[in-house]
Amino acid sequence: MTTLLLGANGQLGRHLRAEIDGLVTCARSDADHVLDLSQVDHIGPLLDRVRPDTIINAAAWTAVDDAEDHEAEAFGLNHDLPAALADWCRRSDALLVHYSTDYVFSGAPGRPWREDDPVAPESAYGRTKLAGEQAIATSACRALVLRTAWVYSALPGNFVSAILKRAGEGQDLKVVADQTGSPTWAGTLAQATRRLVALGDRVERPELLHVSGQGAMTWHALAVRAVQGAAERGIISDIVDVEPIASDAWPQKARRPAWSVLDGLRYEQFTGRPLPDCEQALVECLDRWSEAPC
Numbered sequence: 001m002t003t004l005l006l007g008a009n010g011q012l013g014r015h016l017r018a019e020i021d022g023l024v025t026c027a028r029s030d031a032d033h034v035l036d037l038s039q040v041d042h043i044g045p046l047l048d049r050v051r052p053d054t055i056i057n058a059a060a061w062t063a064v065d066d067a068e069d070h071e072a073e074a075f076g077l078n079h080d081l082p083a084a085l086a087d088w089c090r091r092s093d094a095l096l097v098h099y100s101t102d103y104v105f106s107g108a109p110g111r112p113w114r115e116d117d118p119v120a121p122e123s124a125y126g127r128t129k130l131a132g133e134q135a136i137a138t139s140a141c142r143a144l145v146l147r148t149a150w151v152y153s154a155l156p157g158n159f160v161s162a163i164l165k166r167a168g169e170g171q172d173l174k175v176v177a178d179q180t181g182s183p184t185w186a187g188t189l190a191q192a193t194r195r196l197v198a199l200g201d202r203v204e205r206p207e208l209l210h211v212s213g214q215g216a217m218t219w220h221a222l223a224v225r226a227v228q229g230a231a232e233r234g235i236i237s238d239i240v241d242v243e244p245i246a247s248d249a250w251p252q253k254a255r256r257p258a259w260s261v262l263d264g265l266r267y268e269q270f271t272g273r274p275l276p277d278c279e280q281a282l283v284e285c286l287d288r289w290s291e292a293p294c
């Protein structure tokens, strides 16, 4: 059985490599297959050579603000790439595992979003990721589309590691307290992916599943807990102030959802196991902060 991982050097890609043995990797550099995935025409020939039974696509355009000015390039990675993968998987009876985002939702605080709740992305990033989900759904290939949210890890380039870097330099922080979501440790998502791939034979058509930390937090609450937990473990030397602010006080190009909490019940029914609570997962991430995923 051959499992091909695209985006092998990203945050999730690195956690997947630590979690799942024997992956064949594809990335822009340092991989078994080196490819710029914005060149969609090159993907079919690669897949025809590798002939994977399963493709895990962790490659994407993830720069939320930059996507506002580069929607066409973001669309290439977030729609054209999964569309091409889905087309190949349908013709080859292979399984596609793909990731989408809570940023497909918008709306007022309420209950956690279920997979079939109405979507209404507020950002270019959210629109391009939704287009990718829809391309997979219409291809009718065997696919698991995993909507996740607020993914963090000890690796650089995510909210928690950015907050702890600045806290470690002794900077006080201001963080928005009017956006609530489902923080997800990349280790949790990699583990859930391994479990789902093991159940891949059951997947006959595109299935949409929410896979995130369970429970809800604001970005501000996540920052406060991360700073406290990091100080307790000596990851940073001292606690810094984390001031709650409104979204308007943190100007950004893209609008983020005020409420994007994801309901993990369908994942639990599919696998027979609940997803971890988001507070517990943050504790596990901080406990293992110095362990590189791979």
Ligand SMILES: NC(=O)C1=CN([C@@H]2O[C@H](COP(=O)(O)OP(=O)(O)OC[C@H]3O[C@@H](n4cnc5c(N)ncnc54)[C@H](OP(=O)(O)O)[C@@H]3O)[C@@H](O)[C@H]2O)C=CC1
Pocket (backbone or CB within 6 Å): 007, 008, 009, 010, 011, 012, 013, 027, 028, 029, 035, 036, 037, 038, 039, 057, 058, 059, 060, 061, 062, 077, 099, 100, 101, 102, 129, 147, 148, 149, 150, 151, 152, 158
């Ligand atoms: N991070 C988050 O909070 C969330 C992420 N998701 C989704 O999860 C998935 C994984 O995200 P995450 O690992 O955090 O994101 P990263 O930005 O860490 O990883 C994205 C990967 O895509 C690769 N990539 C981008 N452009 C190209 C290209 N032209 N050719 C080849 N590779 C390319 C990057 O390569 P390189 O390493 O060379 O830059 C990188 O490895 C994505 O689908 C994302 O939309 C969903 C919700 C939340």
Ligand SMILES: Cc1cn([C@H]2C[C@H](O)[C@@H](COP(=O)(O)OP(=O)(O)O[C@H]3O[C@@H](C)C(=O)[C@@H](O)[C@H]3O)O2)c(=O)[nH]c1=O
Pocket (backbone or CB within 6 Å): 062, 063, 064, 100, 101, 102, 103, 148, 149, 150, 151, 158, 159, 162, 163, 173, 174, 175, 176, 179, 219, 247, 250, 252, 256
């Ligand atoms: C770093 C920082 C951010 N913020 C705010 C800005 C924003 O509203 C919120 C999140 O910050 P970021 O811009 O780092 O995160 P953002 O890039 O919006 O993260 C998103 O990434 C994509 C890929 C996803 O799919 C989403 O699920 C989500 O994780 O926190 C502060 O208020 N203070 C800060 O110091």
